[in-house]
Amino acid sequence: MPMNVLVCVKRVPATAGQITLTPDAQEIDTRYLGFTISPHEECAVEEAVRMIETHGGSSTVLTLGPEAAVDQLRDAMALGIERAILLETDGREWDPVATAAAIVEAIEAERAAGRSYDLVMFGNESADSAGYQVGVRVAGTLDLPCVTGIKAIEIDQGRAAVRRQTESGWETAEVALPAVLTVKEGLNLPRYPSLPGRLKAKKKEIERITPHWQDGGLEKIRLKLPVQAEHKVEILGKNGDVGAEMVEVFQRLRLL
Amino acid sequence: MILAFIEQVDGAPTLLSLEVLTMAARLARNMDVPLDAVAIGPNGAAARGILTSYRVGTLHLADDLRLAAYAPAAWAHTIAELADRINAKVVIGTASDRGGEVMAHLAARMTLPLAANCTEIVPGDAFIVTRQRWGGSLLEEAHLKGRVKLLTLAPHALTAEASPNRTEVATQTFAPVLDDKDFRVRLIPQVEADSGKISLAQARVVIGGGRGVGSAEGFATLEELADLLGGAVGCSRVVTSLGWRPHADQVGQTGTRIAPDLYIACGISGAIQHMVGCRAAKHILAINTDPTAPIVKQADYAVIGDVQKVLSAVNAEIRRAKSGHERMVTEAPAG
Ligand SMILES: Cc1cc2nc3c(=O)[nH]c(=O)nc-3n(C[C@H](O)[C@H](O)[C@H](O)COP(=O)(O)OP(=O)(O)OC[C@H]3O[C@@H](n4cnc5c(N)ncnc54)[C@H](O)[C@@H]3O)c2cc1C
Ligand SMILES: Nc1ncnc2c1ncn2[C@@H]1O[C@H](COP(=O)(O)O)[C@@H](O)[C@H]1O
Numbered sequence: 001m002p003m004n005v006l007v008c009v010k011r012v013p014a015t016a017g018q019i020t021l022t023p024d025a026q027e028i029d030t031r032y033l034g035f036t037i038s039p040h041e042e043c044a045v046e047e048a049v050r051m052i053e054t055h056g057g058s059s060t061v062l063t064l065g066p067e068a069a070v071d072q073l074r075d076a077m078a079l080g081i082e083r084a085i086l087l088e089t090d091g092r093e094w095d096p097v098a099t100a101a102a103i104v105e106a107i108e109a110e111r112a113a114g115r116s117y118d119l120v121m122f123g124n125e126s127a128d129s130a131g132y133q134v135g136v137r138v139a140g141t142l143d144l145p146c147v148t149g150i151k152a153i154e155i156d157q158g159r160a161a162v163r164r165q166t167e168s169g170w171e172t173a174e175v176a177l178p179a180v181l182t183v184k185e186g187l188n189l190p191r192y193p194s195l196p197g198r199l200k201a202k203k204k205e206i207e208r209i210t211p212h213w214q215d216g217g218l219e220k221i222r223l224k225l226p227v228q229a230e231h232k233v234e235i236l237g238k239n240g241d242v243g244a245e246m247v248e249v250f251q252r253l254r255l256l
Numbered sequence: 257m258i259l260a261f262i263e264q265v266d267g268a269p270t271l272l273s274l275e276v277l278t279m280a281a282r283l284a285r286n287m288d289v290p291l292d293a294v295a296i297g298p299n300g301a302a303a304r305g306i307l308t309s310y311r312v313g314t315l316h317l318a319d320d321l322r323l324a325a326y327a328p329a330a331w332a333h334t335i336a337e338l339a340d341r342i343n344a345k346v347v348i349g350t351a352s353d354r355g356g357e358v359m360a361h362l363a364a365r366m367t368l369p370l371a372a373n374c375t376e377i378v379p380g381d382a383f384i385v386t387r388q389r390w391g392g393s394l395l396e397e398a399h400l401k402g403r404v405k406l407l408t409l410a411p412h413a414l415t416a417e418a419s420p421n422r423t424e425v426a427t428q429t430f431a432p433v434l435d436d437k438d439f440r441v442r443l444i445p446q447v448e449a450d451s452g453k454i455s456l457a458q459a460r461v462v463i464g465g466g467r468g469v470g471s472a473e474g475f476a477t478l479e480e481l482a483d484l485l486g487g488a489v490g491c492s493r494v495v496t497s498l499g500w501r502p503h504a505d506q507v508g509q510t511g512t513r514i515a516p517d518l519y520i521a522c523g524i525s526g527a528i529q530h531m532v533g534c535r536a537a538k539h540i541l542a543i544n545t546d547p548t549a550p551i552v553k554q555a556d557y558a559v560i561g562d563v564q565k566v567l568s569a570v571n572a573e574i575r576r577a578k579s580g581h582e583r584m585v586t587e588a589p590a591g
Pocket of ligand 2: 096124126127133134
């Protein structure tokens with residue numbers, strides 16, 4: 001049975017070795033950084049592409065963010081997502097309530113235009129702000145069932161059988177579509193984009209909707225870096241044979 | 257009134273729930289308001305004993321057989337009803353998978369903001385919270401508004417502290433009015449057969465491999481060291497993305513959080529998303545060709561060199577030490 005799948009992704013800086021803040025401590029200094037989306041969301045994108053390959057239908061990627069977030073939409077299209085929607089902001093971050101409301105508004109506008117989604121996928125948490133809630137809020141407002149933290153999905157006859165990991169094993173659930181699922185990395189191993197995929201994505205149109213901001217009630221005052229304790233590293237050796245030194249460390253830590 | 261949503265296993269509150277109670281008790285003292293707790297699911301009443309050390313006035317228990325199984329929306333509906341009934345001004349839960357999920361449903365249902373993974377909470381008309389971003393590599397100070405403040409507490413933001421002065425805890429059972437709709441999602445646990453393998457999260461020693469290991473086959477030396485030390489093998493995200501190891505082995509922000517006595521990071525650069533996964537390690541030993549790699553600066557011990565050469569040498573040395581030890585044991589005169 002063909003299905004319509006929507007995936008929501010968020011543009012975030014690809015921080016690596018350390019984080020530097022802007023002088024006003026409002027943002028991460030991104031002058032020397034690239035941008036990406038959360039690994040969880042990458043898996044959501046891959047899963048959507050696979051679902052359409054298996055069941056037919058259509059996939060859409062959506063983001064709320066600045067014009068530059070078009071890059072992340074094109075990255076998703078390079079992997080096989082067909083359509084992209086940008087809810088364009090001035091680049092300031094919206095809190096989870098405002099973000100969820102804007103996504104709901106877009107989904108309702110789509111429905112009014114005759115396109116309703118069988119499945120809406122989110123990351124379990126965004127890479128940067130990690131509010132652990134946008135997907136659940138969207139499900140709540142749209143009155144759809146929602147399962148979070150998913151690491152396996154099987155779609156069959158209008159139902160989704162899902163699995164997620166716990167400390168002691170797994171939990172399973174089954175929901176009727178339409179539904180909202182928030183997923184975690186490990187759901188699948190995302191493919192790398194092909195060159196033709198990239199070229200095709202470059203030419204695709206990006207649909208735009210102007211979202212309405214609202215005060216969601218969680219308001220950033222400033223960012224700060226956690227204090228790092230003073231730290232000294234003991235160099236056990238370079239290149240040469242350090243076996244004995246390492247064994248001594250293991251013995252000191254009572255591991256041998 | 258402050259309401260703490262606690263999770264319990266067979267009547268014993270989880271460690272994270274004790275941390276939540278500790279924070280909630282401090283807040284209650286600060287705000288000069290009483291503290292109640294709610295437990296949902298089987299055996300909740302058995303948690304009462306421990307709550308006597310956390311200034312809890314009443315432990316609320318939900319009476320609805322359907323709540324025995326975990327159904328996030330139904331659990332949230334239950335807490336929302338209770339919060340209304342006791343006029344709670346704050347509801348605080350853990351940031352565990354379950355705690356976070358229920359609190360998100362609660363926030364959606366009550367149409368209130370939710371501050372997740374808080375490390376500090378300063379009450380006021382709007383609360384000022386400090387919360388974790390990027391898995392804890394960055395902190396955000398934020399105003400949290402709303403007629404009821406909803407929060408989850410980051411794991412180990414503080415140490416759980418039982419008060420030496422025990423107080424009486426009443427229990428009260430209430431019957432929430434739940435819709436069938438609340439039970440559209442029910443999670444059925446599947447306990448996995450014990451594989452006998454040491455789990456990454458529990459291991460005393462973890463040997464982590466990154467891009468510098470070179471290939472999937474290159475992990476053989478890490479496996480060997482793990483066997484020799486009785487540890488588990490972990491890896492970086494680059495390694496899982498390349499398909500060298502399964503995602504279950506990944507340490508970091510979107511992988512597993514580990515807390516071993518020793519983490520041996522082999523050919524791993526030490527990106528912040530990796531480091532948040534291993535910052536609870538008591539000691540870190542880095543093996544890296546690059547003395548300026550971020551991991552080297554954050555390690556307690558470092559070896560500057562090629563992973564394979566270093567590990568082959570140390571594996572041989574341990575085998576030698578072990579066989580020497582065995583020889584001594586077998587050669588020791590009897591009696
Ligand atoms: C939102 C988000 C979430 C993420 N989550 C995670 C996560 O959960 N876990 C995670 O690990 N990463 C995560 N990442 C990725 C992270 O940013 C890094 O890209 C990744 O950790 C780097 O892996 P690495 O250290 O193996 O590779 P690299 O950064 O390429 O480092 C390889 C290291 O090996 C050394 N080396 C090379 N050859 C040798 C040799 N022969 N012998 C010894 N050393 C050698 C090099 O000097 C270098 O330091 C995440 C990224 C984002 C944006
Ligand atoms: N600005 C955004 N645009 C699109 N999707 C978003 C945005 N922010 C969050 N999301 C989605 O909601 C998930 C959870 O976000 P959060 O509640 O912030 O942890 C993310 O993994 C995304 O899938």
